[in-house]
Amino acid sequence: MSITFTAWPENFARLYRERGYWIDEPLTDILTRQANNDHVAMIDAAGILSYRELNQQSDNLAGALRRRGLVSGDTALVQLGNVNEFYVVFFALLKIGVVPVNALFSHQRTELKSYASQINPALLIADRDHVLFGDDTFLDTFLAQHPSLRQVALRNAERAEQSLSAWIAEPQEDFTASPTAADQVAFFQLSGGSTGTPKLIPRTHNDYYYSIRASVEVCHFDSETRYLCALPIAHNYPMSSPGALGVFYGAGQMVLAADPSAVVCFKLIEQHKINVTALVPPAVTLWLQAIEEWGSNQALNSLKLLQVGGAKLGETLAARIQNEIGCRLQQVFGMAEGLVNYTRLDDDESHILGTQGYPMSPGDELWVADEQGNALPAGEVGRLMTRGPYTFRGYYQSPEHNAEAFDENGFYCSGDLISLTEDGYVKVEGRLKDQINRGGEKIAAEEIENLLLRHPEIINAALVSMPDELMGEKSCAFIISNIALKSVALRRHLREQGIAEFKLPDRFIRVERLPLTPVGKIDKKLLRQTFDAQSPTQSSGE
Numbered sequence: 001m002s003i004t005f006t007a008w009p010e011n012f013a014r015l016y017r018e019r020g021y022w023i024d025e026p027l028t029d030i031l032t033r034q035a036n037n038d039h040v041a042m043i044d045a046a047g048i049l050s051y052r053e054l055n056q057q058s059d060n061l062a063g064a065l066r067r068r069g070l071v072s073g074d075t076a077l078v079q080l081g082n083v084n085e086f087y088v089v090f091f092a093l094l095k096i097g098v099v100p101v102n103a104l105f106s107h108q109r110t111e112l113k114s115y116a117s118q119i120n121p122a123l124l125i126a127d128r129d130h131v132l133f134g135d136d137t138f139l140d141t142f143l144a145q146h147p148s149l150r151q152v153a154l155r156n157a158e159r160a161e162q163s164l165s166a167w168i169a170e171p172q173e174d175f176t177a178s179p180t181a182a183d184q185v186a187f188f189q190l191s192g193g194s195t196g197t198p199k200l201i202p203r204t205h206n207d208y209y210y211s212i213r214a215s216v217e218v219c220h221f222d223s224e225t226r227y228l229c230a231l232p233i234a235h236n237y238p239m240s241s242p243g244a245l246g247v248f249y250g251a252g253q254m255v256l257a258a259d260p261s262a263v264v265c266f267k268l269i270e271q272h273k274i275n276v277t278a279l280v281p282p283a284v285t286l287w288l289q290a291i292e293e294w295g296s297n298q299a300l301n302s303l304k305l306l307q308v309g310g311a312k313l314g315e316t317l318a319a320r321i322q323n324e325i326g327c328r329l330q331q332v333f334g335m336a337e338g339l340v341n342y343t344r345l346d347d348d349e350s351h352i353l354g355t356q357g358y359p360m361s362p363g364d365e366l367w368v369a370d371e372q373g374n375a376l377p378a379g380e381v382g383r384l385m386t387r388g389p390y391t392f393r394g395y396y397q398s399p400e401h402n403a404e405a406f407d408e409n410g411f412y413c414s415g416d417l418i419s420l421t422e423d424g425y426v427k428v429e430g431r432l433k434d435q436i437n438r439g440g441e442k443i444a445a446e447e448i449e450n451l452l453l454r455h456p457e458i459i460n461a462a463l464v465s466m467p468d469e470l471m472g473e474k475s476c477a478f479i480i481s482n483i484a485l486k487s488v489a490l491r492r493h494l495r496e497q498g499i500a501e502f503k504l505p506d507r508f509i510r511v512e513r514l515p516l517t518p519v520g521k522i523d524k525k526l527l528r529q530t531f532d533a534q535s536p537t538q539s540s541g542e
């Protein structure tokens with residue numbers, strides 16, 4: 001049984017095949033075409049895997065999962081951090097047609113529950129090193145709440161029957177893969193979200209594989225590439241832009257960092273002669289600070305290209321990269337839903353510093369809409385509308401939200417406000433969606449507001465962004481309550497609901513009432529103006 005999803009209309013599918021975007025090969029091809037390659041594919045803190053080993057281990061695990069009853073069309077919930085096993089698991093699941101959701105390692109109970117109730121997974125793969133799975137308390141409850149779960153494998157498990165590494169070690173000869181059809185769902189990506197529940201994005205083999213090949217071409221990844229993956233491994237950016245899968249496609253080498261800090265990354269860059277990596281803007285600031293403090297960028301000598309994306313990179317910060325880090329900059333403006341824009345490696349300085357690039361594929365269609373849905377000319381700010389060979393056509397099982405997010409011609413409205421230059425480059429100008437972009441980590445305002453409203457003393461709540469020098473944006477919750485509530489108590493309340501730490505509001509402000517727009521919605525624009533001119537009285541709500 002295959003997963004139901006909103007497919008591309010037949011005429012588009014035909015066009016994308018004719019133009020060679022869709023090649024009807026499964027994503028597993030990225031690895032199996034290197035099956036006999038003994039070069040290093042991947043390095044983490046615990047070990048090294050060659051392409052041959054990665055392929056063999058994923059065959060082993062695929063076989064182990066099959067013997068335990070997993071079949072094509074099943075789904076899996078996976079939560080692993082920046083470790084080699086992530087890709088052993090990813091390829092193993094795809095080889096047997098099991099469709100995963102890869103939760104971020106920062107996700108907690110609420111996110112995992114939400115994903116599980118959307119996909120009804122047959123399999124859970126998690127890590128004893130994660131706070132939720134340190135013992136069996138959460139696991140037992142989770143299994144009881146999600147009866148679809150038939151199998152569990154844990155990284156660092158103490159018992160062999162649940163041990164991921166034991167399953168990966170089960171020998172498997174003459175394995176035959178049976179991935180889902182190339183035009184069917186391969187796995188789900190996570191949406192940054194703007195609604196109450198985190199949405200899932202079905203990605204097919206055809207569309208995702210194309211986005212990887214096109215990215216590899218734009219970014220010139222090849223067997224000389226030594227890529228440091230310092231961002232969360234499950235995020236679309238380090239997975240496919242060109243990310244780990246781009247590295248594997250080009251037969252290069254990937255090194256996994258536990259986090260993007262300078263302390264961790266500089267050492268790895270020096271040790272492994274890393275020549276390309278991907279960061280979000282706040283990490284760039286911290287790297288520049290470290291270089292200043294340590295008085296040298298010596299450790300970064302091998303670095304040729306620094307990709308920056310996930311959130312807006314200011315021009316002043318952008319301009320410092322070339323001089324102070326000593327490498328070329330590439331801006332990346334992408335989304336888990338599909339569309340990725342890159343500045344090109346041979347672009348002139350004004351484009352590299354001042355724009356977010358342009359779509360990677362000639363098959364991408366992109367235009368700017370005004371409020372009535374009319375196309376705007378170059379230079380004018382409006383909503384980004386896009387469709388193309390690797391941009392999805394609908395969130396999983398979300399007909400109402402899809403009706404809002406797409407126009408009648410299948411163009412996806414990402415909620416970003418952009419303008420186009422005369423020569424077709426994108427500039428990100430702002431956002432319409434109700435989301436906070438906290439240094440690349442996305443927070444759906446409604447999700448947090450709903451959790452705040454579960455507090456018995458909170459009458460109403462509104463989460464908005466506030467400017468922050470390092471993070472670009474942080475989050476502030478305006479709340480109405482009859483009694484004064486301390487920030488620590490409010491954060492505790494949210495932590496008790498089990499959400500990722502980055503979603504906790506950075507600040508709380510108690511107000512008498514929340515301003516409303518003429519149609520009666522909370523006027524968040526007005527709330528955000530609180531931070532335009534910081535007066536002493538306005539900052540007293542901590």
Ligand code: OOB
Nearest residue numbers: 192236237241309310311312332333334335336428
């Ligand atoms: C990437 O993916 P998501 O799904 O976490 O977030 C997408 C959103 C975009 O709609 C936009 O609002 C924002 O993140 N964004 C940027 C940006 N890159 C992403 N805003 C301004 N400037 C940029 N360069 O964030 C993502 C996926 C693939 C590649 C790169 C980033």
